[in-house]
Amino acid sequence: MIWLKWLLHLTFTSVVSAGFVSFVITVYIYINQGSSPLNKEVYEALFHIFKFWFSLAWSITLLISLFRTLKTVFNQCNNGYEMKLNSCMKKENSETIDVVGYGDIKGVWRKWLMLIIWLVGAQMIIALIFTKLFTSYEATFDWFSIYVLYAFVLVAGYISFILLSSRCRLVTIKRC
Numbered sequence: 001m002i003w004l005k006w007l008l009h010l011t012f013t014s015v016v017s018a019g020f021v022s023f024v025i026t027v028y029i030y031i032n033q034g035s036s037p038l039n040k041e042v043y044e045a046l047f048h049i050f051k052f053w054f055s056l057a058w059s060i061t062l063l064i065s066l067f068r069t070l071k072t073v074f075n076q077c078n079n080g081y082e083m084k085l086n087s088c089m090k091k092e093n094s095e096t097i098d099v100v101g102y103g104d105i106k107g108v109w110r111k112w113l114m115l116i117i118w119l120v121g122a123q124m125i126i127a128l129i130f131t132k133l134f135t136s137y138e139a140t141f142d143w144f145s146i147y148v149l150y151a152f153v154l155v156a157g158y159i160s161f162i163l164l165s166s167r168c169r170l171v172t173i174k175r176c
Contacts, residue, residue, distance in 0.1 A: 001079045003157060009072060013069065018054055025057075029049055067102075
């Protein structure tokens with residue numbers, strides 16, 4: 001349940017932010033180019049501009065949203081359990097931080113982001129092997145896009161929550 005709430009929050013914040021940024025850029029380009037009358041060709045051109053900037057903006061807003069949503073994971077109770085951040089890494093039974101701020105999660109976020117990067121890379125290698133085995137050589141990289149990579153990030157996020165709670169001394173799961 002922690003992962004599902006994280007997935008919904010990450011998707012909503014990153015997509016809405018990227019949509020807003022790309023909409024603002026598209027409107028700026030439209031106004032800067034003279035605001036020609038809207039017809040079918042102009043709508044298509046604006047849609048292509050929006051689509052181009054959306055993929056670039058989503059790459060940036062996804063990183064920002066990954067950082068911002070990790071804070072909400074530590075500050076919310078989900079089905080009677082919550083992830084807690086320990087205040088001291090060296091002690092086994094250290095106290096947990098009740099309200100986690102952005103400064104508290106910097107160290108965990110770096111470990112978590114590197115874990116996600118490695119897990120996404122492993123998924124890409126496995127996907128390339130399966131693609132190579134079951135398709136022709138020309139189709140090996142045709143299906144890679146930001147949307148497929150986003151699905152890999154979501155799967156990696158699921159696996160990383162399991163690994164983070166079991167292997168990292170900074171993170172514990174407690175009843176709430």
